[in-house]
Amino acid sequence: MHTLEIKDLYASVETKEGRKQILKGVNLTVKSGETHAIMGPNGSGKSTLAYTLAGHPKYEIEQGQALLDGQDLLLMTPDERAKAGLFLAMQYPVEVPGVSMTNFLRTAKTEVDGKAPAIRTWTKELTEAMKRLKMDPKFATRSVNEGFSGGEKKRAEVLQLEMLAPKFAILDETDSGLDVDALRIVSEGVNRAKEKDNFGILMVTHYTRILKYIKPDIVHVFADGHFVKTGGPELADELEERGYDEFMPEGASESALA
Numbered sequence: 001m002h003t004l005e006i007k008d009l010y011a012s013v014e015t016k017e018g019r020k021q022i023l024k025g026v027n028l029t030v031k032s033g034e035t036h037a038i039m040g041p042n043g044s045g046k047s048t049l050a051y052t053l054a055g056h057p058k059y060e061i062e063q064g065q066a067l068l069d070g071q072d073l074l075l076m077t078p079d080e081r082a083k084a085g086l087f088l089a090m091q092y093p094v095e096v097p098g099v100s101m102t103n104f105l106r107t108a109k110t111e112v113d114g115k116a117p118a119i120r121t122w123t124k125e126l127t128e129a130m131k132r133l134k135m136d137p138k139f140a141t142r143s144v145n146e147g148f149s150g151g152e153k154k155r156a157e158v159l160q161l162e163m164l165a166p167k168f169a170i171l172d173e174t175d176s177g178l179d180v181d182a183l184r185i186v187s188e189g190v191n192r193a194k195e196k197d198n199f200g201i202l203m204v205t206h207y208t209r210i211l212k213y214i215k216p217d218i219v220h221v222f223a224d225g226h227f228v229k230t231g232g233p234e235l236a237d238e239l240e241e242r243g244y245d246e247f248m249p250e251g252a253s254e255s256a257l258a
């Protein structure tokens with residue numbers, strides 16, 4: 001059993017208009033096997049939270065901790081965080097021309113585990129995982145995400161999740177831009193990986209439709225840089241019906257913040 005504990009996290013970013021505080025006192029505890037949905041309006045800081053936890057250098061931590069089994073991730077380099085068991089599926093996965101998917105995955109697995117995976121079982125596992133995600137075997141030799149469609153990038157993120165078997169997975173809008181079939185395939189991939197490795201999930205999403213496939217235990221509303229409400233799965237239905245208006249800062253409209 002592992003625990004990820006985010007405590008009183010404040011973070012800011014340098015913008016053209018000067019330094020802007022985006023995370024404003026984030027508190028959250030996730031345990032192995034739990035799925036937390038993090039829902040909120042555009043521009044509320046959900047991706048910033050994901051990036052800050054993963055160690056993106058743009059986001060400066062002003063205060064707070066993110067303890068994975070008591071060790072503060074925020075004091076580690078991004079690769080140390082991955083080795084500690086944190087995984088991020090990005091909202092906009094990055095293209096890495098010149099690095100093939102197989103090389104990338106094998107290198108990542110070797111780094112995360114501290115030893116190279118046995119070649120025969122690895123190749124077999126990778127081939128099977130790709131097949132289940134309905135990815136053409138040709139993708140193995142293509143450069144990471146280069147020229148992939150939106151849906152293919154999301155599948156590639158889930159492939160990484162399956163192969164790397166983290167302790168905690170942050171899925172940042174893994175549902176965005178997917179048609180119904182792709183959404184199902186991607187969700188099944190997440191569920192399969194979770195069944196095998198029992199990791200904790202922080203599932204960032206703007207819409208409730210992915211929650212039909214990946215069932216959250218706990219639903220949080222994230223607005224203006226911190227959590228403003230927590231509830232059970234029924235909270236997602238309320239949000240679907242009523243939107244995020246009641247959680248927006250006074251006078252702000254969603255379009256103004258998007």
Ligand SMILES: Nc1ncnc2c1ncn2[C@@H]1O[C@H](COP(=O)(O)OP(=O)(O)O)[C@@H](O)[C@H]1O
Binds near residue numbers: 040042043045
């Ligand atoms: N690198 C950055 N440079 C400038 N502004 C940023 C940067 N990252 C985030 N922001 C701003 O921080 C706010 C939160 O963004 P984001 O975390 O992407 O929100 P969400 O994922 O909830 O839609 C937005 O107003 C966005 O413009």
Ligand SMILES: [Mg+2]
Binds near residue numbers: 046047048091172
């Ligand atoms: Mg986002």
